[in-house]
Amino acid sequence: MKVLIVGNGSIDNDSSGGSWINRHTGNFLLKLKDRGFKLTFCDFEVNRSGFLHDFDLCSGPIPVLPVSTKGYFRKILGILSVFRKVHHVDIVYIFFP
Numbered sequence: 005m006k007v008l009i010v011g012n013g014s015i016d017n018d019s020s021g022g023s024w025i026n027r028h029t030g031n032f033l034l035k036l037k038d039r040g041f042k043l044t045f046c047d048f049e050v051n052r053s054g055f056l057h058d059f060d061l062c063s064g065p066i067p068v069l070p071v072s073t074k075g076y077f078r079k080i081l082g083i084l085s086v087f088r089k090v091h092h093v094d095i096v097y098i099f100f101p
Contacts, residue, residue: 005040006093008069009033010086011047012100015070016057023049023061023068029099030059033066044093046086048073 016024025047037043045061049070061068069089071082090096 005095006042007036007044007095007097008086008089008093009036009043009045010096010098011045012098013047014050014057015047015061015068016050021062023070024057025059025061026056027059030061030064032099034064037064037066043067044069044089046071046089049082 011025011029013026013029018024025045033043033045044067046069049072069086071086072078
């Protein structure tokens with residue numbers, strides 16, 4: 005089953021190209037992945053702040069669909085890509101812990 009997980013925080017990017025989220029969210033995604041779900045994680049993308057973001061998305065097997073926060077046009081394109089993705093999944097889960 006294909007699932008699009010829409011996060012409620014942000015994806016922090018660091019200078020080395022890593023993408024980070026909160027470890028509780030990351031562990032939740034890994035548990036779903038272990039149960040056989042085909043996941044895609046979506047959230048807004050920001051520069052690395054380090055605040056509560058300690059799970060490296062790049063090290064895991066979970067595809068990421070980041071929505072840029074840099075400029076109005078990029079935000080619109082990112083949101084449109086999420087809407088396109090919605091049509092290719094079975095479930096949309098809006099993550100709100």
